[in-house]
Amino acid sequence: MGNYLLKRTLHLVPTLLGISLISFFLMQLAPGGPIDQMADLNPRVTPEVKARIQKDLGLDQPILVQYGRWLKRIVLFDFGISLKDNRPVIRKIGERLPATLLLNILSIGLALLLAIPIGFFAAIKPRSLFDRLTTVFVFVGFSVPTYAVALLAMIMFGLKLGWLPISGLSSMSWQPLPWWTKGWDIAKHLLLPTLVLGLTSLAGLSRYMRSSMLEVIHQDFIRAAEAEGLGYWRIYGVHALRNALIPMVTLFGLMLPDLIGGGVIIETIFAYPGMGRLGYEAIMTRDYNLIMAVTVISGGLTVMGNFLADLLYAYVDPRIRYR
């Protein structure tokens, strides 16, 4: 295990470096430099002043030098200041990250909670009514645009029925409330985005669980268990299920960027104060430091999530370690 851990940790370095390279050079696509927009709108900024700001920010240096300097800073989590309000970028992200993690963990949890039993029952009775119904659901789930589901949910539960708030994470008059009312308020705000985000990953997850379970059921050790006369639930519910769950661990790692990505649209629609919307707003206002920070940090989080998923995978399935 130690060897595997070391190898896997060394793999992280080039991947993280690659993410930083892409994030940095993505900004070079933008027409004009980072301060052009700022300078062009302000009549007091003469070409000389502009040149001086550029020199102060190190923008007159060769591009590789700039990248090197930036890399040196971000290793220490110094992502510079936001060009919009001059606040440190890392603090802005720090404010938004917990909300995004909360939303993602809840929706993955919800999706897993539903996907595992759905996939399980669909697989042990293939071609049954239940299997067919869930297959239809999966196909529709794959094919419907997330934001349209969000809109429909907002019309239904927010506007027509008026049960749930449709934007933000808390109400306006939030501060003076006692903690239990605060918690209830947040829960109500979280419900719709969590449901929509969770349902969008449910389709893929339950499909995956189904095929994983089908594969296990046809293996020899299950037939051996049947031959030994073990009970139905003991065979499927314990022996087969446990083995079918193993590949789900890797899928979890693969799902992370999708969730953060899908989060951009959901967070924007629900005006949810998370990283996705922060990234979207940063792009729309050309807040370069913030855009680079959001891509690097969400990429880094994904890499770490994958890393943990791999370790977990190697831990629960010893066959992986010896490959």
Next chain:
Amino acid sequence: MLRIYLERFKQNRLAMIGFAVIVVLAVLAVLAPWLCPKDPLSQNLIARLQTPSQAYWMGTDDLGRDVFSRLLLGTRTSLSVGFVAVGIELLIGVSLGLCAGFLGGKLDTIVMRLVDIMLSIPTIFLILAVLAFLGPNIYNVMVIIGLTSWPGLTRLVRGECLSIREREYIQAARTAGISTSRILFVHLLPNVIAPILVSATLGVAGAILTESALSFLGLGVQPPDPSWGNILAIGRDYLHIAWWLSLFPTLAILITVLSFNLLGEGLRDVLDPRT
């Protein structure tokens, strides 16, 4: 062999339905400008936000434009983005996957590392940033979706290649002194075509969904040109008074994407009976 596949495909009812719908949509897309009952671009402010009626089958939008005609023309947008984006994805994904899987060595390491990197960055940020910087239009949308969707395909093709590389007929071709490029394209490629075809079909579905989401966010196809996504974006503003503006484009997206998904899964069943 082809006949067996065709027979099996015909028995897969859902896949046949998907295929039929796609053919109809393709014909509609090609003929759209001649089929539109009204001019999809002409505004008529007197007839703003009309409910669906005999004159306007799917109602009108906030500028009095005929929603049905706009949806029809939007078919063109969606299908062309889907096909072109997947074309780019195939070009990059298949060639990188073939080379990495067959040639192996350093090249393989580099390509797979690149795949890891691309799969870690939430591509939606890349896509949004590129469109915001280079300007949102249909060509940039096609290109950027294609440029960000190849990693999965590369991984798939490489995996297939690795298993085929060791087969006897490839070894035989090598021993016979056949050039690497000939082995790659004449002997290897045809044997990995099945999973590529499945992945490409599902890829079209994904690309159409992405385009509609981008247009919905205002970074895709720009008005007045119609796209299902930007019609939905207007629908969002009139959510409480004009349901038809959200419902019909959603259905259009759902039906189209569903058809490609059904066809893709059907192809998988036919071409790759193991799974």
